[in-house]
Amino acid sequence: MFIVTYDDAQVEAHLKELRRGSVLLAVLLVLRKPGYGYGLLQRLEETGVEVDANTLYPMLRRLEKQGLLTSEWDTDGARPRKYYTTSDDGVQLAGKLMSSWLEMTRALEDLNRGESG
Amino acid sequence: MSELIERYVGATLRSIPETQRTDIEAELRASIEDAVEARIAAGESIDTAEKDVVTDLGDPDRLAANYTGRPGYLIGPDLFFDYKRLLTVLLITVVPIVAVVVGVLEAIDGGDVGSVISRAIGLAFTVAVQIGFWVTLVFAVMERTGEKTPAVEWTVSSLPPLAPTTGEIKLGETVASAVFLVGTITALTLSRNVLGLTADDGALLPVFNPAMWNFWFPFFIVVLAVEIIFEVVKYRKRRWTWSLASVNLVLNAAFAVPVIYLLANEQLLNPAFFAEMGWTGVEAWGGVTVTITVAVIAVIVSWDTIDGFRNAKLAG
Numbered sequence: 001m002f003i004v005t006y007d008d009a010q011v012e013a014h015l016k017e018l019r020r021g022s023v024l025l026a027v028l029l030v031l032r033k034p035g036y037g038y039g040l041l042q043r044l045e046e047t048g049v050e051v052d053a054n055t056l057y058p059m060l061r062r063l064e065k066q067g068l069l070t071s072e073w074d075t076d077g078a079r080p081r082k083y084y085t086t087s088d089d090g091v092q093l094a095g096k097l098m099s100s101w102l103e104m105t106r107a108l109e110d111l112n113r114g115e116s117g
Numbered sequence: 118m119s120e121l122i123e124r125y126v127g128a129t130l131r132s133i134p135e136t137q138r139t140d141i142e143a144e145l146r147a148s149i150e151d152a153v154e155a156r157i158a159a160g161e162s163i164d165t166a167e168k169d170v171v172t173d174l175g176d177p178d179r180l181a182a183n184y185t186g187r188p189g190y191l192i193g194p195d196l197f198f199d200y201k202r203l204l205t206v207l208l209i210t211v212v213p214i215v216a217v218v219v220g221v222l223e224a225i226d227g228g229d230v231g232s233v234i235s236r237a238i239g240l241a242f243t244v245a246v247q248i249g250f251w252v253t254l255v256f257a258v259m260e261r262t263g264e265k266t267p268a269v270e271w272t273v274s275s276l277p278p279l280a281p282t283t284g285e286i287k288l289g290e291t292v293a294s295a296v297f298l299v300g301t302i303t304a305l306t307l308s309r310n311v312l313g314l315t316a317d318d319g320a321l322l323p324v325f326n327p328a329m330w331n332f333w334f335p336f337f338i339v340v341l342a343v344e345i346i347f348e349v350v351k352y353r354k355r356r357w358t359w360s361l362a363s364v365n366l367v368l369n370a371a372f373a374v375p376v377i378y379l380l381a382n383e384q385l386l387n388p389a390f391f392a393e394m395g396w397t398g399v400e401a402w403g404g405v406t407v408t409i410t411v412a413v414i415a416v417i418v419s420w421d422t423i424d425g426f427r428n429a430k431l432a433g
Contacts, residue, residue, distance in 0.1 A: 037144060038151035054174050057148060058183035061141070073143075079151070082144045 128177035216241035357428035
């Protein structure tokens with residue numbers, strides 16, 4: 001009789017892999033309303049998207065470089081903050097990613113129920 | 118800003134290029150301050166809050182690498198296989214050649230066995246290190262600058278042909294070996310009374326030292342005869358086995374080791390023969406002829422022995 005135990009690290013790794021692709025989509029969707037660094041982190045966590053600070057902050061800069069986000073410094077408040085907004089290209093991409101995501105969800109649900117797609 | 122945060126931001130910015138530094142610095146500070154504020158509002162002390170925020174951000178070098186998009190490896194998966202193949206090929210071909218050439222040159226120069234081996238190994242090692250370093254450097258640069266696509270697209274025609282993968286012994290091989298062995302025995306036997314020069318007084322000066330016939334040459338002839346029988350046994354068995362490879366090793370050694378020893382002690386060749394030909398010092402240890410002969414014998418015998426074991430492995 002075999003007893004298979006997955007150690008927590010392995011499970012964590014799989015979960016991380018599963019979540020990895022969704023973070024990009026989540027960021028593009030949530031930044032349709034302008035957001036900044038730490039505030040964004042909070043918003044994502046509140047809706048259940050887990051992401052590390054050291055992944056998110058560089059990602060914002062990368063997406064801006066790719067033209068998927070636009071940014072603006074807000075120097076009015078107590079602390080200068082860099083606000084990001086999803087660009088038109090970003091919105092378009094988010095649309096495509098979203099439909100693909102929904103298709104995959106449907107497929108997985110079908111598989112889970114044991115039916116063929 | 119506290120010292121801890123200053124140190125962290127400094128450590129991160131250190132590996133970020135000038136052009137991006139101010140922007141990243143401002144953003145990073147703001148994010149850290151925001152996070153610390155939130156934790157203080159939740160009841161943590163300033164020191165704990167700062168420590169936690171910075172720990173959560175993690176290794177500043179990694180954070181900086183994420184910011185700048187630098188790869189966290191020297192040579193990536195795209196280039197790695199080309200790199201590995203090239204390095205392997207270069208090391209396998211160049212290093213042994215260098216070792217043998219240096220060894221031969223050192224022996225010709227009059228070195229003893231110790232210095233021959235140490236120089237050969239020393240230079241071989243240096244060459245290997247140089248090759249390893251430069252190939253790695255070139256690929257690391259390629260990883261960071263150019264196209265990542267492999268140099269040559271793999272297609273089905275790149276597959277190696279079906280090599281003798283079974284360790285099988287073919288008839289052609291056996292016949293060729295047997296013929297060669299018979300030829301060698303014949304040559305040895307003839308050398309006693311035929312292969313040589315006639316001296317002024319009409320006596321024959323054979324190539325090989327006549328004293329060899331007291332023991333060694335009969336011994337060699339016996340070994341060669343046994344090798345013929347061994348070839349037949351191999352053929353009958355159809356495949357290489359570990360015991361066959363071992364016997365092969367023993368027979369090769371039984372022939373090669375005494376030959377090299379006799380050459381080293383200047384007993385194998387007949388000095389009178391070479392004196393008659395006008396070549397002096399040919400049979401001397403350290404002379405070109407002897408050194409090259411020894412090297413060739415050593416290489417051939419080693420190759421044959423290793424090949425035997427390799428085939429035994431393939432045959433399972």
